[in-house]
Amino acid sequence: MRIQYxxxxxxxxxxxxxxxxxxxxxxxxxxxxxxxxxxxxxIGWLVVVVGTVGIALVYxxxxxxxxxxxxxxxxxxxxxNGVLLSAQQLPDLRDRFDACCATLGLDRDxxxxxxxxxxxxxxxFATRFLGRNYVVLLSDIVDAMKAHPDGxxxxxxxxxxxVRMNHLTGKLWRAPVLWLPLLGAAYSRAKESTCDRHGRxxxxxxxxxxxxxxxxxxxxxxxxxxxxxxxxxxxSLTRGFWMSRxxxxxxxxxxxxxxxxxxxxxxxxxxxxxxxxxxxIVNVTWMQAREYCAWVGGRLPTEAQWEYxxxxxxxxxxxxxxxxxxxxxxxxxxxxxxxxxxSPVGSFPENGFGLVDMVGNVWEWxxxxxxxxxxxxxxxxxxxxxxxxxxxxxxxxxxxxxSWNGSDASWVRPSFRFHAAPTSRGYAFGFxxxxxx
Numbered sequence: 001m002r003i004q005y006x007x008x009x010x011x012x013x014x015x016x017x018x019x020x021x022x023x024x025x026x027x028x029x030x031x032x033x034x035x036x037x038x039x040x041x042x043i044g045w046l047v048v049v050v051g052t053v054g055i056a057l058v059y060x061x062x063x064x065x066x067x068x069x070x071x072x073x074x075x076x077x078x079x080x081n082g083v084l085l086s087a088q089q090l091p092d093l094r095d096r097f098d099a100c101c102a103t104l105g106l107d108r109d110x111x112x113x114x115x116x117x118x119x120x121x122x123x124x125f126a127t128r129f130l131g132r133n134y135v136v137l138l139s140d141i142v143d144a145m146k147a148h149p150d151g152x153x154x155x156x157x158x159x160x161x162x163v164r165m166n167h168l169t170g171k172l173w174r175a176p177v178l179w180l181p182l183l184g185a186a187y188s189r190a191k192e193s194t195c196d197r198h199g200r201x202x203x204x205x206x207x208x209x210x211x212x213x214x215x216x217x218x219x220x221x222x223x224x225x226x227x228x229x230x231x232x233x234x235x236s237l238t239r240g241f242w243m244s245r246x247x248x249x250x251x252x253x254x255x256x257x258x259x260x261x262x263x264x265x266x267x268x269x270x271x272x273x274x275x276x277x278x279x280x281i282v283n284v285t286w287m288q289a290r291e292y293c294a295w296v297g298g299r300l301p302t303e304a305q306w307e308y309x310x311x312x313x314x315x316x317x318x319x320x321x322x323x324x325x326x327x328x329x330x331x332x333x334x335x336x337x338x339x340x341x342x343s344p345v346g347s348f349p350e351n352g353f354g355l356v357d358m359v360g361n362v363w364e365w366x367x368x369x370x371x372x373x374x375x376x377x378x379x380x381x382x383x384x385x386x387x388x389x390x391x392x393x394x395x396x397x398x399x400x401x402x403s404w405n406g407s408d409a410s411w412v413r414p415s416f417r418f419h420a421a422p423t424s425r426g427y428a429f430g431f432x433x434x435x436x437x
Contacts, residue, residue, distance in 0.1 A: 025104075025197045026165070030190040037174045037187050044176025071129050078136065082114035090115060093142070093152070097135070100156045100202040104164050111135045111163055113156075115142065122216055126159040128168035135159045144220035151212035154199035161198030167191055243301060243309045244432035246345040246356045247364060248292060251277040253284070256292050268427035270341035278344040280362045280430040286397045286422035289365045289431035300367040301434035303398050303417075309434075310358040310401065310414035312351030317413055319351040319359060329360030330404045331412045337361075342404055342428075359412040362430030363399040363420075370396035370419035395421050403428035 048056045085094040097113045111126070111133035118138030126135050137155060145151040162168055171178070178184040200209040207228070214231055215223040254277065257264050265283035267274045284292075286300075293299050301309070316322050319329075326333035330343045337343040346356045396419040402412035405428050410416060420426065 025161070025194065025201055027190040027193040027197070029186070030165075030194050033183070033187040033190050034170075037177050037183060038170065040177045040183075041174035045173070048176070071127075074127070075129050075134070078114055078116065078134065082116040082136065085113040085115060093137070096149075096153055097156055100153055100160055103202050104157065104160050104198060106160060106164060109133075111160070113137070115139055122220060124155045124159050126162040126168060128163075133163045133168065135163070140220055141215070144215045144223065145212065147224070148208060148211050150204045150208035151215065153202040153204075154209045154212035157199035157202030158195045160202075161195030162191075164198065165191070165194055167195075240436070241301070241305055242298075242435045243305070243353075243355060244298075244434070245354065247280040247362055247430045247432045248289075249277065249345050250274045250279055250281050253281040253292065256295055260295070265425065268342075270427075276342075276344070279342045280345055280357070282342065282362055282427050282430050283425045284365075284429065284431065285425055286365045286420075290367075293431070293433035296433060298433035298435040300365055300431065303366045303368040303400065305434055306364065306366045306400050307414055309353060309355055310351070312353045312355065312358070314352055319414060320349070324409050329402075329412055330357070331360040331402055331409060332406050333409055334360070334404075337404055339405055342430075357401075359401045359414060360406075361404055362401070362428055363403045363418065363426065364401045365429065365431040366398045366400055368398045370398045370417070397422045399429060 045056075083089055085097055087094060093115060094113070098110070101107055101110050113135045115137050116139065118140040120140055121138055122141045122144060124135070124137045124141060126133065128134070135156065136159075137152075141155055142152055145155075174187075178187070196209075196213075199212070200206060203209045203212075210228060210231070211223070214226055214228065217223070217231070218226050250271070254264060254274065256262075264274060265281070265288070268282055271279055271282075290300055310319065312319050314320075318324070324333055326335060326338070327348075329348050330337040332338045337347075342361055345361070348356065348360070350356050351358055399418050399420050400416070401414075402416065406412065411418070420429065
């Protein structure tokens with residue numbers, strides 16, 4: 001399935017530079033960080049120029065002349081040593097390049113595209129010189145995708161993302177602040193994330209994009225031997241996230257309902273009138289859980305994030321080991337709470353990450369739609385929400401962790417997956433929130 005970027009309901013793709021505030025291909029923080037770095041960069045240049053009584057302008061002029069000389073040499077070398085993609089030269093790559101340009105709305109101003117011997121380097125890059133854009137694919141990265149040619153679209157789309165978002169301009173004005181360890185790095189990561197989204201939009205499936213990223217990580221040959229689901233899980237962790245220590249309590253949800261002037265859910269029989277306000281809130285739908293998390297500045301965790309947090313760094317069957325232990329969680333084996341009631345949040349030992357009640361007590365809503373093949377088909381570190389891919393499964397949201405009323409101890413394994421309609425109000429359904437770092 002191709003994710004076609006369109007700028008309007010008429011289906012016309014936005015050309016370069018004409019992006020929209022709700023553009024799904026743009027990282028949500030890129031525009032904010034771009035504005036901040038530009039303003040601070042201009043202030044920085046003003047301070048430098050004023051502070052040096054204009055002498056800095058002389059050095060800037062000399063630097064610009066050096067840049068023109070060096071960049072003209074690069075373009076000359078590229079045109080003399082690279083292969084221009086055209087209908088006569090490498091037409092298969094040219095067709096891919098044209099298709100990606102059409103997907104991203106760059107039909108009217110296509111960059112020049114070249115294939116260049118990479119000397120073992122797996123990469124591609126985009127550059128700009130005197131108003132003209134160039135995209136260069138290194139041969140080794142193209143050869144690495146021979147068995148999965150759709151992955152080449154990811155590299156093309158990524159570089160076209162730099163062109164479409166005008167990343168190739170404005171670097172000079174931002175230069176004084178790009179070296180800052182937090183601001184500069186955050187802006188750089190946001191731009192790369194945006195370009196990854198452009199790359200994925202040019203692929204027929206999210207799996208192709210994942211394989212393309214895997215080749216960059218493991219090399220031209222070894223990437224074929226890497227387990228893709230395991231790599232996706234690993235990649236999801238590098239972005240980092242925070243997870244609520246425990247499920248949302250009745251007390252916390254009551255405060256939310258009071259502030260929002262919303263009715264409380266119907267109390268279950270085992271917690272009449274919500275008397276036990278240190279127990280987890282239940283009888284909330286997926287939409288109510290999502291609304292609460294947004295109100296506190298977070299979100300529901302993805303399914304992969306939930307499982308990672310639920311394991312607590314352990315690879316055992318249960319968070320505490322490989323054997324059933326009734327005193328470690330509120331589930332069917334527990335003599336005090338199992339099959340009777342929810343328990344106060346934090347009544348059982350923490351897992352390896354300091355989280356409580358990750359298994360047992362209540363099932364927890366996560367952000368994903370349920371699909372048997374979700375771990376294979378899902379984009380990296382994103383919930384399975386694509387309506388075209390999961391159109392027949394939109395009545396099922398994932399719940400994780402098992403609960404006090406479960407009939408089988410295996411349900412409290414961190415790996416166990418279950419689902420429910422997003423409108424369900426189960427007396428064993430609760431949730432916790434997460435937040436991206």
